[in-house]
Amino acid sequence: xxGAWCSVLPDRVRIREVGPRDGFQNEPEVIxxxxxxxxxxxxxxxxxxxxxxxxxxxxDVIPQLA
Numbered sequence: 001x002x003g004a005w006c007s008v009l010p011d012r013v014r015i016r017e018v019g020p021r022d023g024f025q026n027e028p029e030v031i032x033x034x035x036x037x038x039x040x041x042x043x044x045x046x047x048x049x050x051x052x053x054x055x056x057x058x059x060d061v062i063p064q065l066a
Contacts (some may be wrong), residue, residue: 016050017043024064025055031064 021041024031040053059066 014050015048016052017048019043019050021054021065025057025062027064028062028064 020036020043024036042049043051054065055062057065
């Protein structure tokens, strides 16, 4: 890579997976708890250091995270 913009790039980045939290709440149907657990377990096995799995919300507002 070349160009002045390369000099401002960080040496490293942190990746935070938010799919189980942010993604599930946008699904039109409720996802089975067993399926949510399985996805989180698979993501955890990838070596991710940061994994957001849920939010503390009322079940009547966002049932997918209940």
